[in-house]
Amino acid sequence: MKTYLVTGGAGFIGSNFIHYIFDVHNGDVKVINVDLLTYAGNLENLADLEGNVNYSFIKADICDRDTISKIFAQNDIDYVVHFAAESHVDRSIRDPEIFARTNVIGTLNMLDCARYAWEEGEGFKEGKRFLHVSTDEVYGSLTEEGTYFYETTPYDPHSPYSASKASSDFMVKAYVDTYHFPAVITNCSNNYGPYQFPEKLIPLIINNVLTGKKLPVYGDGKNVRDWLYVMDHAKAIDMVLEKGRIGEKYNVGGHNEKQNIEIVKIIIDTIKEMLPDDDPRKAHINYDLITYVEDRKGHDRRYAIAPDKIKKEIGWEPDTMFAEGIKLTIRWYFEHTEWMEHVTSGNYQKYYEEMYK
Numbered sequence: 493m494k495t496y497l498v499t500g501g502a503g504f505i506g507s508n509f510i511h512y513i514f515d516v517h518n519g520d521v522k523v524i525n526v527d528l529l530t531y532a533g534n535l536e537n538l539a540d541l542e543g544n545v546n547y548s549f550i551k552a553d554i555c556d557r558d559t560i561s562k563i564f565a566q567n568d569i570d571y572v573v574h575f576a577a578e579s580h581v582d583r584s585i586r587d588p589e590i591f592a593r594t595n596v597i598g599t600l601n602m603l604d605c606a607r608y609a610w611e612e613g614e615g616f617k618e619g620k621r622f623l624h625v626s627t628d629e630v631y632g633s634l635t636e637e638g639t640y641f642y643e644t645t646p647y648d649p650h651s652p653y654s655a656s657k658a659s660s661d662f663m664v665k666a667y668v669d670t671y672h673f674p675a676v677i678t679n680c681s682n683n684y685g686p687y688q689f690p691e692k693l694i695p696l697i698i699n700n701v702l703t704g705k706k707l708p709v710y711g712d713g714k715n716v717r718d719w720l721y722v723m724d725h726a727k728a729i730d731m732v733l734e735k736g737r738i739g740e741k742y743n744v745g746g747h748n749e750k751q752n753i754e755i756v757k758i759i760i761d762t763i764k765e766m767l768p769d770d771d772p773r774k775a776h777i778n779y780d781l782i783t784y785v786e787d788r789k790g791h792d793r794r795y796a797i798a799p800d801k802i803k804k805e806i807g808w809e810p811d812t813m814f815a816e817g818i819k820l821t822i823r824w825y826f827e828h829t830e831w832m833e834h835v836t837s838g839n840y841q842k843y844y845e846e847m848y849k
């Protein structure tokens with residue numbers, strides 16, 4: 493049975509990944525979830541795993557060397573899956589420093605604690621892997637139709653968020669090149685699905701449609717993102733851990749490019765279609781809710797992943813097409829109004845204190 497140290501497991505992708513590996517490995521894995529529980533981390537996302545002897549949670553900062561090295565000393569960790577990060581571009585524009593601290597210094601600390609724990613002779617213990625979860629935003633912005641991000645595309649980050657992720661990727665590369673450290677990097681496109689904090693486009697729009705609020709669209713609404721259902725990302729990470737080559741990076745995406753305004757209209761149409769006819773909200777849901785607002789500073793125009801390498805080498809392909817994934821996501825938000833209430837009001841902090849007092 494493999495032991496996974498998952499950082500940022502109480503966040504959006506991390507919590508979906510933990511659910512995924514328990515499911516796909518029939519519960520036959522051990523998971524240690526290390527998360528600081530910032531505004532983006534929520535243990536409600538993993539409430540179903542409480543009491544599972546193969547799952548444990550440790551509230552810790554990835555920058556805290558003593559605590560992280562103790563976790564390595566007390567557990568025989570096979571895989572580190574490193575999600576923990578500050579992840580929202582708009583926040584990085586307002587407050588860049590925390591992005592450098594968590595995303596760069598935090599990643600360096602995780603790498604170094606793993607290096608000390610895994611060292612053996614001149615190399616590293618057999619079978620150990622450090623998977624650094626990164627983003628396509630490190631490659632910058634595409635302008636021309638028909639161009640894509642490949643693993644060989646030069647890094648050209650623009651926001652403090654993407655610059656911090658690019659720096660962390662280079663730190664991982666430095667550990668591979670210098671120490672032959674057993675790391676791999678995945679660079680994924682925009683994810684959507686259950687448990688995503690409603691500061692990101694898709695959950696924000698779903699929540700605003702359901703609560704009758706305006707739908708803010710930045711600039712002309714024609715910026716393009718390449719959307720991937722979060723469980724397909726979880727599957728990619730699981731497969732790269734098993735089959736990825738040390739020192740390599742793999743782009744993850746499903747060729748699902750859409751303009752932001754298309755996404756907003758699809759959400760409006762899909763919610764209307766899914767709500768029962770007697771739902772009083774239905775009458776007020778229409779395109780008039782769309783409000784064009786000031787553009788984001790330095791707004792990247794287009795992201796699009798070429799997933800050829802992961803398909804060819806690892807055999808990964810997405811299972812969930814957008815039309816299905818967006819329905820699954822909307823259905824999840826319909827059914828989790830309490831979760832939304834908690835994360836938007838900060839009440840989940842109380843839930844956490846109750847649970848662990």
Ligand code: NAD
Nearest residue numbers: 500502503504505528529530532533553554576577579683
């Ligand atoms: P998220 O913001 O939902 O979750 C981040 C988690 O990290 C939270 O649980 C938070 O509490 C935790 N965290 C933050 N600072 C910490 C610290 N100092 N110590 C310990 N834990 C800390 O983010 P997400 O959307 O789930 O993204 C996860 C990872 O995937 C990030 O590294 C992000 O860059 C990457 N990524 C995200 C996307 C996307 O579309 N969301 C796409 C590609 C890559």
Ligand code: TYD
Nearest residue numbers: 581682691692693694708709710715717752
């Ligand atoms: P976001 O979900 O923040 O992801 P990222 O910036 O990492 O790609 O934003 C996705 C796109 O949606 C991006 O082009 C910015 C745009 N956007 C809006 O138009 N309105 C919003 O309220 C938000 C949050 C984003």
